[in-house]
Amino acid sequence: MLLSRFDGPARLLVRSLLCGPSGTHRALDVFHRQQRVNTDMSLSHFMETLCQDEVTSPQTGAQPLTVKPLVCLFPALFKHNLLCFIYLVHSALPRTAVLRLLKCLSQDPHPSAWVMALVRQLERPVGTQNDKPLYTPLCSQRLKELSKHLVGSGETGGWARCFSGPTMDSDSQHASGLSELGTQQKRKGSIVTLDSDCEEIEPQSKRMKMDACCSERCDMGDRNGKEETESEAPAETIGEKLQATPEGPCEVLSQHIKDSILQIKELLESQTEWDQSSMNVFKVLNDCNHGQVEVLCSTLSLPDLPEQTLPNLCSSILSSALDFSYSTAATLIKSLLLQKVLSLSEPASRCLVTAVTSLCSRYPRPMCHALIGPVLEEKSMGSSQADLLNRLIEGCLDSHYRLLVLQMTFKISWTEAVLSVIHSLLDSKPDFSEELFTQFSNQLLSQGSQFTKSVKFAKIMLTVLTKYNNHMTAAHKHSLQGCLMENETFLKKSLQAALKRITS
Known part of the structure; x- marks a missing residue:
């Protein structure tokens, strides 16, 4: 019933976000596919629909009708996947739309602790001054108890012994608290770091x-x-x-x-x-x-x-x-x-x-x-x-990890096989920062001399000049012009024409 509120493309995103723990990746894959089909694809209508007020009927006849944002009617797992998805694509979304959605989620009368932690996590990159910790007061108390337990401990084995060893405090309540914390520790990578696929923290x-x-x-x-x-x-x-x-x-x-x-x-x-x-x-x-x-x-x-x-x-x-x-x-x-x-x-x-x-x-x-x-x-x-x-780049990795793989290529000597991987990375249109694009441009210049006759290298250059021209500065254009002069493939004229369109 909730799906009927969305149009076709947005409905596919909602279905993906409802698909269990893998919902974030599925939604990201659907979004990228929609972008390839329609370059003007936007999530604005999707965000607006989630924030629309919806009249909900009470579970019992004695309670009055209530009005809630549509996003609050979805299960906690959907909200978790939604926030992870938005975290990965928030740079392409209007800041006001993201803030409005976060405000709607904060109106949930029975919020999930993990969802609220993800809300606070997402408030930081969109510019909201929120210094509140991501953990709950109960978690804070357990961490304090754990730190007291570790003071003066000279045993080997590190944290694992504190969670599983028989030398824990004899107080049953204290032991129970630490045991629960140990269970949370095993899962902290998937929760605190946005399902293991978002920002890695200290x-x-x-x-x-x-x-x-x-x-x-x-x-x-x-x-x-x-x-x-x-x-x-x-x-x-x-x-x-x-x-x-x-x-x-x-x-x-x-x-x-x-x-x-x-x-x-x-x-x-x-x-x-x-x-x-x-x-x-x-x-x-x-x-x-x-x-x-x-x-x-x-x-x-x-x-x-x-x-x-x-x-x-x-x-x-x-x-x-x-x-x-x-x-x-x-x-x-x-x-x-x-x-x-x-x-x-x-x-x-x-x-x-x-x-x-x-x-x-x-x-x-x-x-x-x-x-x-x-x-x-x-x-x-x-x-x-x-x-x-x-295959992995196109079907399994989001923009964050594609950039990570691209940075790995900066540390090695390029070959024809590596050029194939780099070309696939560029075709996936990762979100380049100014610093990273400059590093990549330097790699093109330093390693390009050995690929003057390589068609794959020429295709990489053509992709950079056509799909990433908005990242080009005057310094980039000047340095790439020298690189194009050495090219000896049939694509040389196309490369020079693409560079000329940018400079003009």
Whole structure:
């Protein structure tokens, strides 16, 4: 009934935003497709409709009719997805329209705590002076209790022991509070950072640094353990591997994790269909820290899994009951996919494409750092890898992550395959800042001398001159003119004509 208030294009957006946890990505994909079909596409009418007053009937006859903004009648999940979507595209929206929508959401008589946190988060980039913290008073109190509990603690193991160890305060109420906070910590990446796909904040960065240090220690211990076991028992079983696991701060596995690894191994080797009870065994990943996930991946030999197993495996680990941290998702992606993608000598199989796109849609940032970045850095990267990356760019990454991938290309030497990826990034029309466009222009000048006869490089230049001419300054035009003089392809005249139209 609510859908009838919207026109055709806006109705597609609303349907996408109602599609569960992936609603933000679906809506963003729908919006980009609509923009490609209609360059004058605008969200103004969509925003106005959401803010229109709607008369609602009471649940009981004793209550009077009430008037609420239409957006308040939608479920909390829709509002959550809507705010994440607007956060990603707010630069293309009128500021007054965004502020009006936020004001309407604040009129909700029964607001969701997460929705209100996202409202305050969105008020900052649109210019509203809002210094209120994003967390609730209850969360603040729990954080204070946690900080008091940590003062003077000299034990190793970091935060994980505070949440799962038996050395917590004996006061049951205090322990309960910390336990709940531990559960929230596992999900904080998806909430505080706008469904893991918006702006990364400082605590997330600090956690990533800690995970990186932990990863280095785990890698050293893992390599040492592998050298010893391979020299003594080359044909060891999965059980022997678990018994030989090096004991360190990151590698300690509880018995129930070891039991689950054995069950997962049997499931991966079976030829039968996976049912729901079989998939539930992967919930053990929720109980693993970064180091334990590395041990699990190594023990199960995930890099060597046949590709036909990947769709079932990815479907299981992407179930709604699992929500991984950045480090856990990056470890799984690297173990499962990196070697398979690097070894491609022909177009990726359907199974591999399904696995890569499904993981990228849920965990775009880990995918960028654990797979896309290493593939771009590989000097032997070919057209098969480039085609797969282009699929991810077009179907799974929003503007923020496309810009992240583009910045990765600034740190490497360009090849024909990398040029294909860059061209795909530019065709997706990411939102360039002035600084980033200047950096990209400098890369065109510094790396262009080796591509004077490259048609792909010429197409990149033509895209820049036609689709991004509003970013051009006089300095950009002067430097690009020198770059065009060296071009030796059949597109040279078209390039010079495009530059002339800008300068005139």
